[in-house]
Amino acid sequence: MTEVTFRVPDMSCAHCKAAVEGELNRLPGVESSNADVEKGTVEVSYDETRVDTEELEGAIEEAGYTVAA
Ligand SMILES: [Cu+2]
Secondary structure, three states, rough: OOEEEEEEOOOOOHHHHHHHHHHHHHEEEEEEEEEOOOOOOEEEEEOOOOOOHHHHHHHHHHHOOOOOO
């Protein structure tokens, strides 16, 4: 299992957290995700043989948020 942390500064409330985690957790290969609204970060634990960081970023963007570089 691999872990990655994305910076997602435009999350602002519990709904944002639920939306981001919900999209990530739908992806095959995502073990768990934890969005921290205060810090503006999203930690994802995933199986790198099944999903890559581009797909993870895509899911965050699909939820309506921007991944900062
Ligand atoms: Cu929100």
